[in-house]
Amino acid sequence: MTPSALASIDIGSTYTKGALFALEAGAFRLLSRAETPTTADNLAVGFGRVREKLGPGGRGPEDFPVYLSSSARGGLKIAALGLTADLTLSIARMAAYSAGGKIVRTYSYELAADEIAGLEALQPDIILFTGGTDGGNSAVVLRNAELLGRSSTAAFILYAGNAKVRDRVLALLDGKAAAATDNVMPEVGTIQIEPAREVIRKIFLKRIVDGKGLSTVVRETGRDPWPTPLAVFELVRRIGASQPGWSDFGLVDMGGATTDFYSHTEAFTGGDSVLLRGLHEPLLKRTVEGDLGLRVSAAALWESERAYLTSRLAAAGRSIEDFDAYIHRVSAQPESRPEGGAERAYDEMMAAACVRAAALRHAGTLSRVYTPQGGFHVQRGKDLRRITRLIGTGGYLSRTENAAILLEACAPGQADADSQPLLPVSPAAYADEGYLFPLLANLAGDYPDAAARTAVGGLRVLKG
């Protein structure tokens, strides 16, 4: 039996947000919305407040089912360990990101003593340990297993490397919280991240439920929470698979601390005289940039995108000193909102810088190779040129009126004849009106098509 109303609540690190929907004709209709500051000491309190506002008196699953997600506790911190940077480490990153995780550090080759010490101090939630094809390298892998086994790290160690030495690796990790799954790269260039992704998802879930007060919420709602980024990943997959005209699209989720870029498009389509080198990336890809954000990461953004921001400031005739002061203020007070024209202009430039850099890092490149018979091209990474639609979500992008910010994903003004980033060319731009994506994403598990339809149906078109 389909319930008449469903609630979706997302417990974020600053706000707990919710919406009540009615399911009608294969799509969700928004009935009410509510928001309250997250109660970090006991998440159940904020959750209860939102639920009460959504449907007064609604206490249990018998009134309306509640779907929930949580990104509280800062997400899942993953340290990725691979053998070579361009092969297993690169695939380990893909696996971590597509499971909704956040990569805090990466390592390749044999772990050095200072790297082990760093890892112990870092305290990630998971160490994703890869390296070697099946039947390939075992010397470095076993050595790293030995080093991790002897270390004091309390992280969960997930081994997804050379399957031929799996038992020996697990034996060396005896006494640690550890598990093994299929190799992320069984053969050179073959990407197999689903099994690792699934294990990470389960660990993520368990960790979220262990969060303060969440077990109470789970008991009351009778439902496990989704990690927010993973829920959004699945919603993007559903949109791409089920919505007509949406097979090639991108989503930029920009917040105060990070900018996430999702692309749903075939990574390599070949064509005459184009050769793919390196890994063939997946149809659905997520990257997370921890130094691109409007508030908590404002100082990091100013540092990594200084050249771009400086030229934007100069073009707008604004002073670097004032901008610098603004950056300092918003990093110290992440909840601050812009006041006045100058501050709004600063936020806009920062948002544009985040979108641009996130897109450039997500995309592959095409470079021209000269041969006596003329030119042909080598592609590395993912081709985003077929993307026809681009959505902005997150507090800032869901409210913007300005298509130009999102269209920075096309990195206008970038010119290099020999190496070109494979960015979207001229996509239509949309805003996730009402910031509904995370809430609809919670419903995508049980109602995939309705959630996808509602998500695209509710978008606001941004005019260029």
Add this chain to the structure above:
Amino acid sequence: MNPQNIVLGVIGADCHSVGNKILDAYFSEAGFHVTNLGVMVSQEEFIDAAVETDAAAILVSSLYGHGEIDCEGLRAKCIERGLDRILLYVGGNLVVGKTPYEEVEKKFLDMGFNRVFRPQVDLAEVVKMLKADIAAASRP
């Protein structure tokens, strides 16, 4: 080092693919586990693949005449990346024009390749040599 595993590819900006496919089929048939990187392979890609697969040998092809520039430094990079015992073979049309084969061979041996082959080489002979060389390299 895994004695079955070998890495194969055509180095540089070279896109001659026919010989590469023949070598892949031949060495697979002869019992090797071949990681074939195809055409237009950089030195870094050869080395990454050899590290991940713990390969016993890298077989480099060069057909278009720029083999000398493309292969320079491969041995040093292998050593830097920890592949200190890997066998390096090279074959094809290694240089432009009609340089006597002995000169070509010397050039590539000096660069650190273990063996150098002409295009007309008998692949059955190569398999024998490779097996013997790997056996010798595996001895401590």
